[in-house]
Amino acid sequence: MKILIINAGSSSLKYQLLDMTNEKLIAKGNCEKIGLSSPVISYKHDGKEEIFEGAKTHEEAIKKVLNILVDKKIGVIKSFDEIGAIGHRVVMGGWLFKESCLIDEEVTRKVEKLSDLAPLHNPANAMGIRACEKVMPNTPQVVIFDTAFHTTMPEKAYMYAIKYEDYEKFHVRRYGAHGTSHRFVTQELAKVLGKDVNKVKAITCHLGNGSSVSAIENGKSVDTSMGLTPLQGVVMGTRSGDLDPTVVQFLCSHKKQSVDEVLNYLNKECGLLGVSGVSSDHREVTEAAEKGNKRAKLALDLLAYSVKKYVGMYLAVLNGADAIVFTGGIGENSAEAREQILENMENLGIIIDKEKNANFKRGQIELISTKESKVKVYIIPTNEELMMARDTLNIVKNLKKSK
Ligand code: AMP
Numbered sequence: 001m002k003i004l005i006i007n008a009g010s011s012s013l014k015y016q017l018l019d020m021t022n023e024k025l026i027a028k029g030n031c032e033k034i035g036l037s038s039p040v041i042s043y044k045h046d047g048k049e050e051i052f053e054g055a056k057t058h059e060e061a062i063k064k065v066l067n068i069l070v071d072k073k074i075g076v077i078k079s080f081d082e083i084g085a086i087g088h089r090v091v092m093g094g095w096l097f098k099e100s101c102l103i104d105e106e107v108t109r110k111v112e113k114l115s116d117l118a119p120l121h122n123p124a125n126a127m128g129i130r131a132c133e134k135v136m137p138n139t140p141q142v143v144i145f146d147t148a149f150h151t152t153m154p155e156k157a158y159m160y161a162i163k164y165e166d167y168e169k170f171h172v173r174r175y176g177a178h179g180t181s182h183r184f185v186t187q188e189l190a191k192v193l194g195k196d197v198n199k200v201k202a203i204t205c206h207l208g209n210g211s212s213v214s215a216i217e218n219g220k221s222v223d224t225s226m227g228l229t230p231l232q233g234v235v236m237g238t239r240s241g242d243l244d245p246t247v248v249q250f251l252c253s254h255k256k257q258s259v260d261e262v263l264n265y266l267n268k269e270c271g272l273l274g275v276s277g278v279s280s281d282h283r284e285v286t287e288a289a290e291k292g293n294k295r296a297k298l299a300l301d302l303l304a305y306s307v308k309k310y311v312g313m314y315l316a317v318l319n320g321a322d323a324i325v326f327t328g329g330i331g332e333n334s335a336e337a338r339e340q341i342l343e344n345m346e347n348l349g350i351i352i353d354k355e356k357n358a359n360f361k362r363g364q365i366e367l368i369s370t371k372e373s374k375v376k377v378y379i380i381p382t383n384e385e386l387m388m389a390r391d392t393l394n395i396v397k398n399l400k401k402s403k
Contacts, residue, residue, distance in 0.1 A: 008128025087392035093145030149179030208328035349374030
């Protein structure tokens with residue numbers, strides 16, 4: 001079966017078409033600047049990339065993508081019927097969704113209702129769902145939530161110590177994010193360890209523009225660094241990560257800005273970018289630090305130190321771990337970041353093999369700890385779209401059986 005994976009943002013719509021008979025990617029691309037000036041659609045297949053005129057609405061974007069996919073000259077499928085199902089990424093499933101599920105009107109309404117908790121993402125995700133339903137009304141659609149994997153966290157991990165009544169009334173709690181990635185690398189880790197996934201105990205570090213660290217026990221998330229929103233946790237590309245909430249009030253009063261303005265600043269102007277003054281991109285900050293830029297070096301130190309602290313916390317939570325996994329753009333590619341995060345942790349049973357770490361092959365699973373290291377350290381490339389396509393296939397398969 002071929003499955004179309006959709007990740008809709010407010011002005012973008014990323015897509016991937018996968019063939020699930022061999023789990024191979026057939027084509028992918030992005031509809032950018034939807035509804036803005038000069039919108040474009042990129043289309044990558046067979047090692048080539050083409051660019052087309054973009055769309056004014058999400059519905060038009062989906063239509064254009066489908067027409068490209070079936071185009072006689074450049075298309076990769078003969079007709080829309082070859083697409084067996086569509087899988088949609090939704091950022092916030094809140095307390096309502098514990099796993100991926102088939103979409104119906106009630107599910108879409110709940111996704112919209114949760115917009116309060118993810119105002120930048122859920123409305124756009126729902127727009128993508130509604131657009132696909134209009135254009136492909138007979139194709140089953142599945143929703144995959146970034147938060148679902150973390151719904152196994154115990155109360156003591158997801159609660160903030162605020163007044164219990166307010167938690168109950170407003171659902172203010174930790175939800176986490178990157179769940180699809182943490183779940184994917186946990187399953188891959190189980191395979192390399194030769195263990196049942198339900199017995200895996202690990203710390204997974206998804207480090208990219210946005211980053212989160214998770215504690216995994218018996219294959220399930222028992223804690224994660226992101227909170228009510230993706231602002232909490234480790235230092236990120238443009239996000240500050242953890243801070244004392246009073247900092248918000250302090251900045252509001254000193255910068256004469258509203259809470260919304262300060263939150264926007266903490267989300268978009270801080271982290272690597274804010275500290276270094278160079279860039280939010282880890283590579284560029286690393287290059288600047290290598291040339292002697294002290295603020296760039298400080299930004300990298302802050303990032304690595306914040307991840308190290310979460311690794312330490314989760315080693316305590318789990319009473320040790322089988323493995324630590326690095327994934328995401330930084331986790332998979334930056335040997336410097338991995339070394340800096342795990343240096344001087346020998347007494348906790350973590351010894352990184354510096355040579356293996358530096359000479360890793362990109363895009364592959366690599367063991368980068370020494371034989372003596374009690375905790376194994378792996379690089380595991382993530383593949384959120386494949387995880388989403390696997391979920392979609394499983395749900396649609398069951399649907400066919402029950403018919
Ligand atoms: P992601 O959000 O997972 O796409 O990750 C983006 C981050 O990964 C950016 O900060 C990039 O600088 C970083 N990144 C990607 N490739 C490399 C690389 N080769 N070395 C260091 N960082 C990288």
